[in-house]
Amino acid sequence: MKLECDVLVVGAGPGGSGAAKAAAEQGLKTICIDKKPVIGMPVECGEAVGQSLPKEFNINIAPEAISMKHDGTVFYANQKVKIDNCTDVWKSMSVNRHLLDKSFASEAVKSGAKLIVDAEFIDAEVDNGQVLSLTVSHRNNNLIVIPKVVVAADGVKSKMAELLGRRSFKDIEIGTVAGYEMVNVDLAEPTKIQMFFEDMCGMGYGYIIPKSKNSANIGLGSLGIKQTPWKVFDEFLEEHPIVAPQAKNASIIEVKTGQAPISGPLSAPVIGNTLFVGDAAGQNLSHVGEGAVPSQICGRIAGSVAAESIKSNNSSHLNEYPTIIKETIGPLFNHCDRVREKIIEIWTSSLPTEKRYLIGSILVSEIIPPELTKLLSNFEKIDDDKIIEEVSEFIKSQKLEADINKV
Numbered sequence: 135m136k137l138e139c140d141v142l143v144v145g146a147g148p149g150g151s152g153a154a155k156a157a158a159e160q161g162l163k164t165i166c167i168d169k170k171p172v173i174g175m176p177v178e179c180g181e182a183v184g185q186s187l188p189k190e191f192n193i194n195i196a197p198e199a200i201s202m203k204h205d206g207t208v209f210y211a212n213q214k215v216k217i218d219n220c221t222d223v224w225k226s227m228s229v230n231r232h233l234l235d236k237s238f239a240s241e242a243v244k245s246g247a248k249l250i251v252d253a254e255f256i257d258a259e260v261d262n263g264q265v266l267s268l269t270v271s272h273r274n275n276n277l278i279v280i281p282k283v284v285v286a287a288d289g290v291k292s293k294m295a296e297l298l299g300r301r302s303f304k305d306i307e308i309g310t311v312a313g314y315e316m317v318n319v320d321l322a323e324p325t326k327i328q329m330f331f332e333d334m335c336g337m338g339y340g341y342i343i344p345k346s347k348n349s350a351n352i353g354l355g356s357l358g359i360k361q362t363p364w365k366v367f368d369e370f371l372e373e374h375p376i377v378a379p380q381a382k383n384a385s386i387i388e389v390k391t392g393q394a395p396i397s398g399p400l401s402a403p404v405i406g407n408t409l410f411v412g413d414a415a416g417q418n419l420s421h422v423g424e425g426a427v428p429s430q431i432c433g434r435i436a437g438s439v440a441a442e443s444i445k446s447n448n449s450s451h452l453n454e455y456p457t458i459i460k461e462t463i464g465p466l467f468n469h470c471d472r473v474r475e476k477i478i479e480i481w482t483s484s485l486p487t488e489k490r491y492l493i494g495s496i497l498v499s500e501i502i503p504p505e506l507t508k509l510l511s512n513f514e515k516i517d518d519d520k521i522i523e524e525v526s527e528f529i530k531s532q533k534l535e536a537d538i539n540k541v
């Protein structure tokens with residue numbers, strides 16, 4: 135069967151649904167396909183979403199998708215130092231990701247997009263970078279889709295990127311996560327996210343993200359590793375002096391694993407008539423890998439750009455996409471990228487192990503901005519007590535709703 139459309143969106147995650155919604159709202163014939171039979175399942179996510187970003191960009195987080203709101207985030211370094219950050223950027227909510235993804239997809243459908251699940255893009259006819267048609271396998275049939283513009287929102291392992299020859303992520307740019315949703319958790323911080331930085335977690339972090347007063351997503355993600363860190367994660371759950379007592383009586387109700395890019399936005403998000411969105415374009419908060427809402431934001435931008443380009447019959451308008459990203463969510467991406475780059479610099483330095491994780495946790499917590507290089511390099515020379523003192527002074531001077539103490 136042949137289908138013609140204005141915009142074909144490949145992938146109905148948050149990025150693809152955002153693009154499909156924005157394009158359909160402009161009256162364009164929009165088709166969105168996903169290879170999954172159920173949108174959002176299996177869940178490959180820690181399910182934490184910052185509270186402020188959806189408000190800032192007018193993204194509706196459906197009430198039924200929210201499981202709880204968090205008052206702040208606690209960062210543990212080497213099991214010895216604890217930073218408690220309750221400033222707005224570290225106030226989050228936990229969501230039921232499959233419900234969030236379904237609500238985003240429903241919004242796209244309500245706006246007029248046609249959603250086809252169980253439909254996998256398998257091949258494309260490409261001429262000089264222009265995608266002419268795509269072959270989509272749908273229930274033992276092949277659909278041939280002929281779009282004017284393609285939005286590639288097909289995730290971290292984007293087939294469209296591979297097909298168009300866009301560079302893929304380097305190993306060091308991918309976080310591999312092992313995690314569970316657990317019930318009957320004895321949460322030490324029932325209303326806050328806990329993040330762990332130490333040798334056991336390698337270049338990455340462990341986390342406990344409460345979903346209710348006695349359930350949580352508990353996980354561990356590391357950079358530059360090829361295998362899911364199940365062995366280390368089991369040790370983290372069973373032996374970590376802060377985590378193990380919380381997980382002692384808990385049971386696993388869901389496995390939540392996967393890969394998250396932390397490259398920062400990749401260059402070339404436009405190739406010919408294809409716009410790359412979300413994880414496929416590295417569009418997330420790269421210091422932590424939070425990407426659900428950023429992908430939806432970038433998807434909406436891509437959908438609007440595609441619509442404008444088609445309506446004005448001006449294909450070169452597609453090249454405005456990176457500029458609009460830069461002018462809207464770009465400053466946030468840049469900030470996250472600077473934090474990430476500084477953390478990687480510290481993590482891969484020759485500093486003693488504990489020092490690396492302590493400075494890394496201070497950077498991730500965003501108490502000390504990465505631009506304060508003098509203050510940060512001073513931390514390399516002084517002991518933990520002195521670091522705590524200096525960070526405390528900085529917190530006071532900036533009147534931050536935060537705290538740093540020994541555990």
Ligand SMILES: Cc1cc2nc3c(=O)[nH]c(=O)nc-3n(C[C@H](O)[C@H](O)[C@H](O)COP(=O)(O)OP(=O)(O)OC[C@H]3O[C@@H](n4cnc5c(N)ncnc54)[C@H](O)[C@@H]3O)c2cc1C
Binds near residue numbers: 170174178
């Ligand atoms: C374990 C883990 C924990 C995470 N924790 C968080 C967190 O706590 N908070 C947060 O905000 N982010 C988190 N992230 C990141 C977040 O999940 C992603 O950034 C986000 O899902 C990106 O959205 P997307 O739409 O770009 O891609 P995806 O959500 O990956 O969606 C891509 C879609 O494309 C479909 N697809 C792929 N190939 C094809 C094809 N050939 N044909 C048709 N369909 C195709 C897939 O089925 C999928 O539905 C985490 C990631 C992982 C792996």
